Amino acid sequence: MGRVRTWTASAFVGAVVLCVSFVSLGECTTTSPPTPCSAHKDCSTCAPDVRCLWCFTTNNCTDYPVSWLLPPHSVCKLSEARWGACWLNFQDLLITLGFLAGAIFIGIIVCCCCCCCYYSKKRSTRPADGDENIFDRKREEFRRRADEWNEERLARHEHIRKKYGLMNDPDHPYSKFENE
Structure with a gap:
């Protein structure tokens, strides 16, 4: 019992020393504050910034409304909104993701049904004790x-x-x- 406590204590001290050494090796760097979304003037600079949303209707870059999963219609229509890439709008993204999620869901259900049928048939061919x-x-x-x-x-x-x-x-x- 004493050996376990000694080993645990020495491991804890070793972990603390290791953490302190990594912290002391780090350098202090200052980062400039991120540029605001309104400073972006075209889609190619706005859309890759994950905090920003480009709208082709108004041709401006706005902050992505993080309180909503999808931007509300008052900010921009889904077919005109771009986020992450200029060539992909939210409407196409939603349709594609919905199709993929549905296909995966149906695939899981089919696999579960096939497995249940297979094992129920296997169980029925197995003889009971009598x-x-x-x-x-x-x-x-x-x-x-x-x-x-x-x-x-x-x-x-x-x-x-x-x-x-x-x-x-x-x-x-x-x-x-x-x-x-």
């Missing part, structure tokens, strides 16, 4: 039939041998010649 005797009886019946068929086949072959005189009789004229 049904093992039924399967044993069927197996014995198949084995008995196979033995009967083998006996019938051997009897037919024996009959054909007798008919054509091909018995395993050493005195028979068609038996193999032995070297003497």
Whole structure:
């Protein structure tokens, strides 16, 4: 028990020393404040800035309304709003994402249904505890039939041998010649 506490304490001290060393290696840098969205004059500089939204109707760059997932109609129409890329409007983005989400959802449902059907069929073919005797009886019946068929086949072959005189009789004229 004492070893575990010692190891835990030494690991904690090591982690603190490691964190302090990384913090002391960092340099203090000052960053300039980000440019406001209204300073952007075209879509190619406004749309890549994730804080900004370009509207082709008014040809201006505004702050993206983060309180809304989609920009309200008063800010810009969805078909005219650009965010992230100038070639993709919100309306096309919503249609594409809705189609993909629906396809994924339907795919998951189909996979779940197929798995449920597969496992329910597999479970239904498995014998219950009392049904093992039924399967044993069927197996014995198949084995008995196979033995009967083998006996019938051997009897037919024996009959054909007798008919054509091909018995395993050493005195028979068609038996193999032995070297003497």
